[in-house]
Amino acid sequence: MSRYSDQPLSFEGLKTIPIDVRGGKVRVEDFAQPYQKGDGVSRWLDSLPRILAGEVFRTIVDALRGARDRKRAILWGLGGHVVKCGLADVLLGLMRRSWVTAFVMNGAASIHDFEIAIAGQTSEDVEAVLPDGRFGAAEETGREMNVAISEGHLQGLGMGEALGKRLETLAKPAFAPHSLLSGAYKAAVPVTVHVAVGADTPHTHPQADAPAIGAATHRDFRLLCSLVRSLDQGGVYLNVGSAVVLPEVFLKAVSVVRNLGNPLAGFTTVNFDFLQHYRPKVNVVERPHARSGGRGCAITGHHELMIPLLAAALIEGDR
Numbered sequence: 001m002s003r004y005s006d007q008p009l010s011f012e013g014l015k016t017i018p019i020d021v022r023g024g025k026v027r028v029e030d031f032a033q034p035y036q037k038g039d040g041v042s043r044w045l046d047s048l049p050r051i052l053a054g055e056v057f058r059t060i061v062d063a064l065r066g067a068r069d070r071k072r073a074i075l076w077g078l079g080g081h082v083v084k085c086g087l088a089d090v091l092l093g094l095m096r097r098s099w100v101t102a103f104v105m106n107g108a109a110s111i112h113d114f115e116i117a118i119a120g121q122t123s124e125d126v127e128a129v130l131p132d133g134r135f136g137a138a139e140e141t142g143r144e145m146n147v148a149i150s151e152g153h154l155q156g157l158g159m160g161e162a163l164g165k166r167l168e169t170l171a172k173p174a175f176a177p178h179s180l181l182s183g184a185y186k187a188a189v190p191v192t193v194h195v196a197v198g199a200d201t202p203h204t205h206p207q208a209d210a211p212a213i214g215a216a217t218h219r220d221f222r223l224l225c226s227l228v229r230s231l232d233q234g235g236v237y238l239n240v241g242s243a244v245v246l247p248e249v250f251l252k253a254v255s256v257v258r259n260l261g262n263p264l265a266g267f268t269t270v271n272f273d274f275l276q277h278y279r280p281k282v283n284v285v286e287r288p289h290a291r292s293g294g295r296g297c298a299i300t301g302h303h304e305l306m307i308p309l310l311a312a313a314l315i316e317g318d319r
Helices: 040-047 052-069 080-084 088-096 107-119 139-154 159-170 180-186 210-229 245-259 278-289 303-316
Strands: 074-078 102-106 191-194 236-240 268-273 295-300
Touching: 040 052, 040 303, 052 074, 052 236, 052 268, 052 295, 052 303, 074 080, 074 210, 074 245, 080 107, 080 303, 088 180, 088 303, 102 107, 102 180, 102 210, 102 245, 107 139, 107 159, 107 180, 107 191, 139 159, 139 210, 159 180, 159 191, 159 210, 180 191, 191 210, 191 245, 210 245, 236 245, 236 278, 245 278, 268 278, 268 303, 278 295
Parallel strands: 074 102, 074 236, 102 191, 236 268, 268 295
Antiparallel strands: none
16 A cells, blocks of 8 residues: 555546547658659659658758749858868859859858868868967968958958959869859859958968958958848748857848848748757747748758758759
């Protein structure tokens, strides 16, 4: 016999309802369909479950198709890992098919891409070189990026355009086709670069020109604000792999555009990352749509898998 004074509650008299009356959010018609050999990417997309991320992924593809059809902006915000995991060729392929209006980079993305263009390699072993202070001390990277920024500032260029212009003569012919900065510059597709001073290795180089760095990245912020205006009514902003800097920059650009009296509503924002961080969640997926319509989407997964899948789905559906 139990020593407890409280006894288990009797369920006698509990009211039940028929399952058809209750309904369900998951229905068999929404299930995934088995992939058949030879189906291809389009059939694979159609076979995804119309549940959770399967439906979200399909929504993103539809939003991008709609943006391109209606000639609204498609802005790709890129963190450094997107370049480090070898996606530049995929993104350049999308750019050439008009799936990119502009690339929006944090400092890390621009550094890795610049190194790819001049040396065909990037991403040092931080743990191996940090103990003796060699981390971030690559001479060519620091020198040439700072020269590009200083010269570009004197010519009235933003940081992204200045780096692309420098690579016109500096990039190695074998590596230039794999550089976003180089490829976008050749195609006159805007690239904006947004840096936090002290966060990027070129800022520690003796040739770092602080006034030029600040002016160049601020010019790019103003350019981004201009580009964000074209998200209105059907554009898409994708944040891929930036957890802090780009979500903060994007939200400020949204506010500036609206503050200056420009309409900005009815667009789609997307966060792709292998972790859903706080700032992308609120500053990209949620806040831009408060009281303004539109929609925010989030997909969790590795960039080296999700972005090629997205690109394949877009290209297979080309009309």
